[in-house]
Amino acid sequence: MTLPHLISINDLSTSEMESIFVLAQAYLEELGDVQSPSRIGRSTEACRGAIMATLFYEPSTRTRLSFESAMIRLGGSVISSADPRASSAVKGESLADTVRIVSGYADLIALRHPREGAAKLAAEYASVPVINGGDGAHEHPTQTLCDLFTIRREKGALSGLNVAVLGDLQGGRTVHSLVYALARFGATITTAPAGGLSLPESVDWRLRNEFGCERLSGNDLGAGTPVGATYRPRGQPTGSRPSVDVLYLTRFQKERASQEIREYPMVNRELLSIPGLRNALVMHPLPRVKELDIALDADPRAAYFRQASYGVPIRMALVTHILEHSSTQASTSGGHLSLAQQSDFVCANPNCISRDIVEAQTAPAKFVVVVPRRLRCFYCEHEIPAAR
Numbered sequence: 001m002t003l004p005h006l007i008s009i010n011d012l013s014t015s016e017m018e019s020i021f022v023l024a025q026a027y028l029e030e031l032g033d034v035q036s037p038s039r040i041g042r043s044t045e046a047c048r049g050a051i052m053a054t055l056f057y058e059p060s061t062r063t064r065l066s067f068e069s070a071m072i073r074l075g076g077s078v079i080s081s082a083d084p085r086a087s088s089a090v091k092g093e094s095l096a097d098t099v100r101i102v103s104g105y106a107d108l109i110a111l112r113h114p115r116e117g118a119a120k121l122a123a124e125y126a127s128v129p130v131i132n133g134g135d136g137a138h139e140h141p142t143q144t145l146c147d148l149f150t151i152r153r154e155k156g157a158l159s160g161l162n163v164a165v166l167g168d169l170q171g172g173r174t175v176h177s178l179v180y181a182l183a184r185f186g187a188t189i190t191t192a193p194a195g196g197l198s199l200p201e202s203v204d205w206r207l208r209n210e211f212g213c214e215r216l217s218g219n220d221l222g223a224g225t226p227v228g229a230t231y232r233p234r235g236q237p238t239g240s241r242p243s244v245d246v247l248y249l250t251r252f253q254k255e256r257a258s259q260e261i262r263e264y265p266m267v268n269r270e271l272l273s274i275p276g277l278r279n280a281l282v283m284h285p286l287p288r289v290k291e292l293d294i295a296l297d298a299d300p301r302a303a304y305f306r307q308a309s310y311g312v313p314i315r316m317a318l319v320t321h322i323l324e325h326s327s328t329q330a331s332t333s334g335g336h337l338s339l340a341q342q343s344d345f346v347c348a349n350p351n352c353i354s355r356d357i358v359e360a361q362t363a364p365a366k367f368v369v370v371v372p373r374r375l376r377c378f379y380c381e382h383e384i385p386a387a388r
């Protein structure tokens with residue numbers, strides 16, 4: 001039986017995403033707080049009797065608590081391991097063994113882990129659905145569902161938008177899931193990376209080769225914020241520079257960086273006064289550090305607290321969707337590509353789960369052949385040319 005795991009945003013078709021948004025909207029309408037329209041204020045019995053395990057090996061506030069709140073609002077229950085120092089990982093237990101054990105205790109597992117590809121490994125060994133709550137710098141698909149739901153609610157639609165993504169585009173996993181999804185919805189994506197922290201080569205390659213984008217070199221977003229590249233749907237006619245619908249900012253992912261950086265884009269009133277940015281919705285997955293001016297908090301364009309609040313209805317909808325599809329639907333992850341067991345190769349990403357001494361026993365290097373001469377790690381999706 002193939003379980004409906006959610007490891008990458010690309011595991012969901014656009015129609016599945018749309019049905020999750022419709023359900024989240026229905027939960028907000030039925031159970032919303034009248035005083036605060038982005039907040040769920042009441043509960044339902046939709047998932048009564050179901051148990052979710054939250055296994056978090058990395059710090060989290062929003063993701064774990066909104067998953068747990070969502071499950072409780074659905075009438076289900078939660079068991080949680082939020083501190084890796086208090087789990088059997090400190091005794092040397094592998095992730096594969098842990099998820100096999102936890103599969104006996106819960107009906108689905110939400111996992112966060114510092115290594116890229118950890119959620120994929122967990123999905124290989126779990127006998128219940130696994131939801132990726134962030135795996136290293138790889139992906140954070142449930143944050144993307146919150147992000148898209150926010151845009152859909154506040155801008156009225158998801159297709160054909162102009163979105164600028166700013167900040168640490170290399171280490172920020174939320175951005176990776178988001179740009180795939182935006183490209184699939186036909187957005188034009190302008191990247192403004194903090195000094196040198198551009199999208200990883202594998203993400204750039206997939207945008208251009210799998211998600212129908214062409215890459216144009218950029219100039220300046222305004223107020224001295226340099227643009228790295230613009231990705232837009234291939235074949236779209238060139239015209240004057242359109243105004244930005246959404247400005248999506250991320251913090252510097254210092255826990256994944258090898259050195260400090262000096263230059264970092266700052267979103268403040270000055271940047272938002274530039275003509276092309278005046279109508280931009282300001283979004284941030286949070287936490288913010290210094291890159292997002294608190295003076296914007298009361299501005300109606302500042303959507304980030306509503307975005308965080310939508311974490312509950314969107315995860316309620318996702319959990320309902322996954323539990324409903326647990327026994328009926330196949331996972332789409334990598335299904336169309338052939339798999340190469342390459343025992344003579346190692347993944348080139350040192351933070352891949354397959355490079356961890358303990359986990360490598362159950363996660364031997366495997367690659368998906370994307371096109372001849374290009375291999376994608378089965379776990380972390382880092383890509384390497386096949387010929388050495």
Ligand code: NCD
Binds near residue numbers: 140173285286
């Ligand atoms: C993000 C994450 O963990 O990747 N936080 C979140 O889940 N909302 C962003 C971040 O930590 O910068």
